[in-house]
């Protein structure tokens with residue numbers, strides 16, 4: 240196999256081939272098409288994300304004789320000269336090694352001369368932040384009165400070190416870190432073209448290690464290929480780069496759920512024996528719990544940068560932790576992150592900390608107390624039916640609820656009691672409800688007011704809504720047929736909308752306008768203005784005893 244470094248072989252030749260920076264390349268193309276060329280540009284952003292590459296394409300396109308839609312043609316005389324690095328009109332300067340005033344003076348001299356063949360003389364100064372103050376001052380004079388046909392493109396990884404006087408005279412473009420998915424898909428494309436077998440997990444490992452820098456990803460890719468040949472397996476990459484196996488993070492989060500203390504020692508032993516870095520491990524563990532947090536709060540797996548196989552695992556954690564639990568874990572790990580850097584015995588610190596982590600008691604949130612209360616302790620008043628549960632998340636259908644004492648206290652959501660097989664958690668119902676409201680608002684202009692309704696409770700097949708303006712009820716009722724259909728479509732079941740502050744009741748909040756009400760009035764959602772909670776109310780008692788609340 241003739242070997243040409245991937246980064247060079249796959250270096251973009253036109254703007255459209257630049258990965259992950261379309262917000263910049265599109266603007267530059269438009270500028271060329273409309274002939275609105277600035278005299279100086281500054282490209283800022285992390286290393287290896289395409290700044291120099293974009294600068295070169297811009298330089299080439301500016302001098303191209305048949306530029307098409309702002310892209311260089313690649314075939315005219317100017318493009319060919321450029322491709323063979325023979326163009327005298329594009330001058331590349333490395334700011335790091337030409338930082339002194341003498342060199343900038345030479346540059347200023349050369350700027351005076353017109354381009355030899357092309358329309359523009361383009362100076363690309365890489366790592367411009369490395370210039371000395373004197374050099375910047377000398378450069379500034381040129382920028383203040385730039386010779387016509389001269390264009391400067393500065394690139395920097397450290398925009399804060401570039402004087403504002405320079406920046407303010409340039410058109411600034413901020414290059415972004417390239418997303419994991421974008422890096423993966425480019426590597427995948429390259430692998431296919433080169434007939435290399437590589438799986439998703441391996442691509443993820445390489446892309447992750449590159450941390451947003453495409454160039455780094457490509458050189459890692461080369462390294463891996465020269466080590467593994469044309470058949471790449473993730474285990475080999477893990478060993479070769481001595482990466483921490485992500486499985487260990489899952490072992491820890493599982494241990495937290497199942498209170499398996501010995502796993503703290505098993506994991507610590509594995510880190511030690513593999514020669515992994517304990518500091519990296521803590522960083523990785525923080526990212527891991529951050530991923531779990533992402534799943535809990537957004538259910539959007541796309542926000543997690545990990546291999547496909549792990550995404551499913553993360554999804555399974557959705558009902559195992561509450562936001563409060565994860566926040567406490569993250570704050571604990573943040574402290575550990577500091578501690579591990581300053582300790583003499585990292586292994587011991589990790590073992591102690593992981594044991595603590597696994598033993599962390601769950602936070603009691605108000606919603607959890609409510610769910611505890613209502614799972615049997617709440618005494619309803621005599622005139623209320625006691626048949627139906629209230630404020631109790633239905634977890635009976637969940638297979639995970641067996642043998643898992645943690646579960647009941649963390650999977651609580653006080654608002655929703657739905658007894659439908661596929662909507663067995665309050666969170667899932669709320670998620671679907673939000674989708675439903677979005678759909679309604681998008682499809683029916685006149686129902687925009689639905690955005691201002693508040694979901695109060697769901698009991699059996701009744702959805703209690705509070706209206707911002709009780710008069711809105713009439714408008715909603717006009718579209719009831721449409722709404723009911725949307726409900727069936729999204730929630731997969733029939734539900735009746737009940738307005739807690741219906742005009743029929745003078746706009747007052749009640750929990751059910753239906754006479755055969757089965758809903759006890761005593762919930763925290765009761766209209767506080769009507770009747771304040773009494774001291775002996777079980778909720779108040781719990782807030783005082785379990786959360787240390789005080790009567791004010």
Ligand SMILES: [Zn+2]
Nearest residue numbers: 303312315318
């Ligand atoms: Zn051309």
